[in-house]
Amino acid sequence: MTDFTTIRQYNFPTVIRFGAGAIGELPGHLVANGLSRPLLVTDPMVAGLGFFEEIRRALEGKGISVEVFSDIHKNPVKSDVLKGGEAFAATERDSVVGIGGGAAMDVARAVVLRIHHRRDLFDYDDLIGGDQYVTEEVPYFITVPTTAGTGSEVGRSAIISEDDTHRKRILFSPKLLARIVFADPMLMMELPPFVTAATGMDALTHNLEAYLAKMFHPMCEGIALEGIDLINRSLAQAVHRPDIESRSRMLLGSLMGAVAFQKGLGVVHSLAHPLSSLLDTHHGLANAVNLPYGMRYNISGFEEKFGRIAQVMRLPGGDGEAVVERLFAFNVELGLPTRLREIGVKEEHIETLADLAYADFAHPNNPKPVSRKDFKKLYTEAL
Numbered sequence: 001m002t003d004f005t006t007i008r009q010y011n012f013p014t015v016i017r018f019g020a021g022a023i024g025e026l027p028g029h030l031v032a033n034g035l036s037r038p039l040l041v042t043d044p045m046v047a048g049l050g051f052f053e054e055i056r057r058a059l060e061g062k063g064i065s066v067e068v069f070s071d072i073h074k075n076p077v078k079s080d081v082l083k084g085g086e087a088f089a090a091t092e093r094d095s096v097v098g099i100g101g102g103a104a105m106d107v108a109r110a111v112v113l114r115i116h117h118r119r120d121l122f123d124y125d126d127l128i129g130g131d132q133y134v135t136e137e138v139p140y141f142i143t144v145p146t147t148a149g150t151g152s153e154v155g156r157s158a159i160i161s162e163d164d165t166h167r168k169r170i171l172f173s174p175k176l177l178a179r180i181v182f183a184d185p186m187l188m189m190e191l192p193p194f195v196t197a198a199t200g201m202d203a204l205t206h207n208l209e210a211y212l213a214k215m216f217h218p219m220c221e222g223i224a225l226e227g228i229d230l231i232n233r234s235l236a237q238a239v240h241r242p243d244i245e246s247r248s249r250m251l252l253g254s255l256m257g258a259v260a261f262q263k264g265l266g267v268v269h270s271l272a273h274p275l276s277s278l279l280d281t282h283h284g285l286a287n288a289v290n291l292p293y294g295m296r297y298n299i300s301g302f303e304e305k306f307g308r309i310a311q312v313m314r315l316p317g318g319d320g321e322a323v324v325e326r327l328f329a330f331n332v333e334l335g336l337p338t339r340l341r342e343i344g345v346k347e348e349h350i351e352t353l354a355d356l357a358y359a360d361f362a363h364p365n366n367p368k369p370v371s372r373k374d375f376k377k378l379y380t381e382a383l
């Protein structure tokens with residue numbers, strides 16, 4: 001029973017400029033806001049791509065001084081952020097533009113925090129109440145996604161790992177929202193099939209977990225259902241025969257997933273995070289493999305919601321089992337593995353994985369509770 005006497009807060013604040021060619025507006029936007037010295041934060045791979053060079057040239061063409069910071073890890077760590085902060089200060093920057101996938105945008109967001117917040121970076125960890133220390137101004141922050149996956153471009157948090165243990169920590173503050181997002185599907189035209197598939201399944205996981213998460217938030221649920229539909233209809237095309245339409249739908253689906261998951265995530269993200277910590281598995285790939293197993297765990301007690309998902313996914317039979325089957329088949333169709341052993345997980349990893357998953361921040365929002373024993377069972381099933 002929903003308690004309608006409880007007062008809740010619903011936020012949808014980010015300005016998103018969406019569409020083919022939207023990146024062309026970046027130089028003018030900086031100039032219009034009196035900014036002339038951005039730090040472009042990206043990863044070493046994106047820094048070498050043709051479109052990145054074009055962005056740099058377009059900025060310089062407008063008389064903007066550009067500095068690039070790209071010295072980051074695949075699963076970013078604290079020292080990446082500290083180096084980025086030093087680069088910002090040493091070259092007297094006035095703004096931060098995060099260009100890339102979730103990894104680059106998360107580092108960019110954490111650098112934004114770092115500039116005027118000088119406590120130890122993990123003092124700002126949301127899980128220990130760190131957002132109370134986010135009291136100072138932050139530099140002007142812009143995001144430009146180049147994958148359709150994490151939706152970090154519209155997020156308020158940055159996932160950064162400890163250098164030594166690789167434990168993922170979550171830095172959060174509403175102040176860390178981008179002031180504007182330039183979401184341009186053309187930047188994704190050359191995204192390789194594997195990255196498209198893995199990041200796309202991350203976006204699908206966001207929408208599915210957000211729809212099911214236990215908080216009362218019908219607005220996010222509506223967005224999540226539409227996000228599921230967009231991704232279900234376009235991901236295979238984006239992987240195998242990419243065109244502007246499939247890239248655009250995927251970009252929207254990933255934006256929507258991240259908007260929706262302010263409602264919460266769930267068991268699948270908690271299964272996935274330890275794989276990145278322990279084995280450096282790509283975040284989207286880790287979600288993709290665990291997704292069918294985690295969804296199957298959630299069916300009982302939530303049959304009605306799974307019925308809605310099945311309907312949105314146009315599945316004859318229309319129940320939770322049909323959704324799970326579709327997710328297994330989806331991974332196969334996209335060329336992704338369906339078993340943990342295919343991504344290097346071994347039986348001896350399971351105890352540690354279960355410990356880490358149980359300690360993870362995502363599953364407390366799962367529609368039903370997940371015990372350490374449940375995590376162990378799920379990993380064993382998926383092995």
Ligand SMILES: NC(=O)c1ccc[n+]([C@@H]2O[C@H](COP(=O)([O-])OP(=O)(O)OC[C@H]3O[C@@H](n4cnc5c(N)ncnc54)[C@H](O)[C@@H]3O)[C@@H](O)[C@H]2O)c1
Pocket residue numbers: 043044045046049074075076100101102103104106146147149150151152155157158159187188189190191192195198199202283284
């Ligand atoms: N902040 C959040 O809300 C949030 C949510 C989920 C995940 N994350 C984090 O995001 C990270 C994963 O992000 P991701 O899935 O986008 O992967 P990623 O950023 O690691 O990018 C994947 C790969 O694709 C390459 N790439 C990116 N754009 C490209 C392009 N246009 N063309 C060709 N190659 C390109 C990158 O160089 C990289 O090698 C993880 O660190 C995860 O923890 C953050």
Ligand SMILES: [Fe+2]
Pocket residue numbers: 150202206269283287
């Ligand atoms: Fe994710």
